[in-house]
Amino acid sequence: MTDMKVLIIEDDPVHRAFLREAIESALPECGLVLEAEDGRTGERMAREHEVPDIIMDLQMQQGTGVDAARTIWRERPDTSILFWTNYADEAYVRGVSRIVPAGAAYGYLLKSASEDRLRLALRSIFVEGQCVIDKEIRGVQQKAHDRSVGFTDSEYEILLDIALGLTDRAIANRRRLSLRSVQNRLQHLYEKLGVGPASHAGEEAVFNLRARAVTVAVLRKLLNRSAVEQAEQDLQRWLERHDEAAPARRAGR
Amino acid sequence: MTDMKVLIIEDDPVHRAFLREAIESALPECGLVLEAEDGRTGERMAREHEVPDIIMDLQMQQGTGVDAARTIWRERPDTSILFWTNYADEAYVRGVSRIVPAGAAYGYLLKSASEDRLRLALRSIFVEGQCVIDKEIRGVQQKAHDRSVGFTDSEYEILLDIALGLTDRAIANRRRLSLRSVQNRLQHLYEKLGVGPASHAGEEAVFNLRARAVTVAVLRKLLNRSAVEQAEQDLQRWLERHDEAAPARRAGR
């Protein structure tokens, strides 16, 4: 049986070559190794060749890995995907765990892991069909689900909203909340991020909390560019749908 | 003469191996190739071994490449450094061109460049002593110096300030400007970033301009995490110096 197929989605040619070599060594029963150098073509190749096993990088120019994974899993939810990436940002971890379908085998491995770990992960996921999550990632997942330090989905949601630069009122519309509720959530967020009115000890307001919260989130790796980019696309869709719905006060006022 | 030395500062082991190979092939007269896997130890090795030629990645965990380059150049300004990185973000380009000493030979090459380009750049910089800037980077540099699309240093400065989450008043103090001037600069910034009161066509204020400006800057790659991190450190230093200077209204009010 050499009908096994693996698709590599990775934009760095050096890493691509490295991966191909690792696959050929760890999975000798693999008959075909395909390569794609960006998310877009990766989606297409996965579809056309009906590849059951994929290893990909998050963080690419064209289609952010998470995007690619989402569409691939939407079309064929039983695809096994191993994410192989540099960063353990909570933003990525959240992005991935949000889209993984129930029962799918997947893995999350840091590029800093040893070659042995990589080969082991390849076999575990693609042959045994079991999930492999890097230990460091586990830590991030844990922390994210911890009520005291981590962030609720609703808190994360509003964090994204202010990161996008939305007004309180706009957020209220979008999330179907009252204005006060939005401000309420914001207060909780500020508190959890530690951007209270007394950053150091007791000096007078140096920070605009709204903007400061975003910065702190970025520094803490809760947010990164691709998460914002993703949210921005969602926002644009919502805006379009809404321009039609209530175009009344366009020229007026 | 085989007294040539080259230091590789790069946290990815795969890329490190690739670089070593490229160096040995392009610079056969090179007698010693050193490796460091993060910025901190890179600085140290450069100092201890007095390495004249360095190739490094921006974007590392420990010490952001730009940091490393700054200290290295401060100690020995005639060091030749080739930056080899994934991104052409304006944030990086600005960061580098701010610290390169007059007359130093340096290069800026994207990792997506071919292996031949890399070898050519190695010889040009380390043997010929001339600068090699990737064409794509050139484009970014150009744009940055163009008055119409690009951003002035003062504009970029205030962009960083609001990205950090400072209030208008705090910025005014820090930059020694009146409150109104700060707001003025902000208006110019908003205009240049295209975050005017009419994002699409004419709907009513959906965005908090201050926060929106930061997001747009991130999406346009004017800002990235390491730029913010750098600015944050500067800010902290300023804050400390200032807590001593005017601690009067600590407990009061």
Added chain:
DNA sequence: AGAGATTTTGCGGGATCCCGCAGGTCCGGA
């Protein structure tokens, strides 16, 4: 030196943000 562009500063007001206080709903445990 003088004309023109750019930048800085002040004033003022309307919109927004930040948040304390208080009342309402919903839900799981005693």
Added chain:
DNA sequence: TCCGGACCTGCGGGATCCCGCAAAATCTCT
């Protein structure tokens, strides 16, 4: 059943932000 905790909501006010108008200062040419 009642209670305590969580979340949402309205009201109100002080601080901040956004910005038009206009005068002064500064810079840049010729």
